[in-house]
Amino acid sequence: MKNETTIGIDLGGTRIKAIAIDANGKILHENYQPTNDGDGSVWKNAVATAVKELQQILKTEKIKIGLSAPGLPDEKNTCISCMPGRMQGLENFNWTNFLQQPTYVLNDAVAAMMGEAKFGAAKNKKNVVMLTLGTGVGGAILIDGKPYQGAMNKAGHFGHMAINDEGDCDVTGMPGSLEECIGNCTVEKRSKGKFTSTHELLDAYKTGDVFAKEVWMKSVKQLGIGLASIANMLSPEVIVLGGGITQADDNLFLPLNYFMKQYEWQPTGTTTKIVKAIHGDMAGAIGAACFAMSKE
Template sequence: MSILDEQEHAVLQKKFLTNDDPNDPMSWADSLMRATDEMLEDFDGELLSVGVSVPGLNDKACEKILSMPGRLKGIDTFDWTQLTSRTSNVRVINDGKAALLGELHSQNFNHVSDVVMLTLGTGVGGAIMIDGKLYQGARGVAGHIGHICLDWQQEKGITGIPGSFEDSIGNSTIAKRTNGRYTSTYDLVQDVKKYDEFAISVWLESVRKLAIAISSINNILDPEMFILGGGILNAGDELFNPLYAYLKEYQWAPTNEDIKLVPAVNGTWAGSIGAALLGKSYS
């Protein structure tokens, strides 16, 4: 969680666990409300707005989550205004979109008008900015880049799309992609650094698909830059060196301009910073 002052500087940041309980589907909501109360106990200033960053599909007014398949049961009926009595201005937004807003602010990219954000972690999140405005589409679905198809012959994902981008590189499928040998992308990358042939093969296949996805998105949207965030960035050169090599192979560059990749800087605070900025924009 992040609290920003009127100059949009973070004055208080804390991390909390949602403590999901399979026997209590709404435990995440109880944890969130307790965490909000604890956070605000340490803040005695005027609270103008609250922004919440969560996975799922938000409505265009950023007042509710419409759908979150397979996770956070009950989120589509949750009343976000009950988070605090100190303000009724509570907005909620998809975490990928929030991350984009936070990165544009933190990296002083206010002059950039066309951007695509990819968050590469448990799954693949995303967000799109066109002409300086967050693009949400006709029904708010836009930006769910992790659910584009990279292999139609594979199993369907949570949205019904087979062989999704998310399943090709997300941490949630690493055990399946390695036949149970690895349970995290971090462990896989550690063995890549040790020149393990199996680890290198799996890793490069994932990075190749990442390059194909980026090149495909570039052909559709032609952004000024792609901002890459998420835990996968911890791989450093093991990620970017092969990624740039694959982009050379797959990108269409009729003007001889390479696709621009920018690492995110906000880390785990990306969503909370972006959500706070969103809330302020409605105050």
Template sequence: MSATAIGIDIGGTFTKIVVLDGDGAVVHRERMPTDPGTASRLPGDVGRAIERIESAFGATDAIGIACPGLVRRQGDAVHWMRGRLDVLEGLDWTRALDRRAPVRVINDAQAALAGECAIGAGRGCRDVVLITIGTGVGGAIMCDGRVLSGHVGRAGHLGHIALQVPGDKDIVNTPGSLEDAIGNCTIAARTGGRFTTTADLVAAHRQGDVDATRAWEKSVMLLGAGLASIVNAVDPARIILGGGIATHAGDALLVPLRHWMDEFEWRPCGTGVEIVIATLGEEAGAIGAAAHAREQIT
């Protein structure tokens, strides 16, 4: 069996690897721990994983890498990455893996959107926005079938739009950002220290805790305002909600969010933008990286 494409998603805790066949189906998956203290060994670890895969599935020129940070326009490396994996900043993956064909690098959120649009919740749609809600809030934008990266790779960082001005600045200096309104990174501050995880907040909300409901519904209201603004800016047909918070909350998120979209969204054609939950889970980035690499050589 020939491996049409290999996708590698490098995360702060685990690196996920998938193999896609000619129909885009996942035929192999594995993951390995990502130890920030030894991140410099990642190219070697990834290279050995590719060797094992190619010995089993056949050689391929379609290899994609998804990782955090801003990717060079050439798509060969990340030119800005801060945090636990900054040792990978500027790394040319084609050279590091000693590959003849270019290894295609893509931002992890953009890769997740590409994956969802290939075989997940965005399939069949050419104008899509992905919002990932977890520790922080990430995102990606597809317009007319193309995932946007922008001038320096910042396109789609939708967690860093301003909702409340004046407001405290987030990690990229945005005041009152969407990320700080609903990301897990601010849950203690938003609940007076009562909750340390959004999962606990949502559980208390479901059990009828009035204070928890008030805090959660305020966050969802701000998310609705943010999404309505995003709709006006890029006009998607579908919004996909991914990340741990969206997946865990389910209807506790979707029901109030749709109420606020009814309040805030401009609907010149009478119907609102479709809002769905992502379906590919933690493999979305690796699948998208593989799909992206395959597109570049076809």
């Protein structure tokens, strides 16, 4: 890897995280700006402000930038080409032209995976799958050390794989998807209105609430079936899990490993290793910077 400093930006719904990292993954500087999602001109200018402030600290006029954002990037990773419903003004916005710096744009889950693969829980691994478990379920794939984005750059959307063909359709029209099974967006529906968040559900689960245990274990079982399916198809060295739901720690990972052993095809007698992401909400910015760093 070249000895260079790169800026990574994670454009989130509430906060813009911008960092400068060196070639060894050390975060040299950090900058945070509010997103103000309702006004596109505000958050675009906030990104520009973050870049300018970091450049002033670094004392450089030209620098490569990686930008992590929700949605699907275009073929050349110059912009987000598809992001319906929110972040108005993001679609087809050319960041290189706006920032006057070479800027490479990628999906936020792909960026998180890049951060974990380069300097995190999957360091030195060449074939990796990552899922982000939060409001919804995102995902990304690393093949032979490179992010696999596929046709239309939509590869890795594991949240939209079907687990139950008789289940409700998710936002893409997929019935009984993994996102419907474990995403925070469906907790109230899955618990028949008793819980409004995964955090509430887990609090009740920890106290021995029978109904909470039934709901949670069903969700983890369905996640295990989904991960076993992914492992059977892609055979990664490791599956990395990130996102807020992973804060459940052993209450998630212990039963999940049990279900993986139950459902995954194990021709050598071993199951795919599942690990927790280590970069937390900084993974997107770190991964975006890594992606830009890999560009000539």
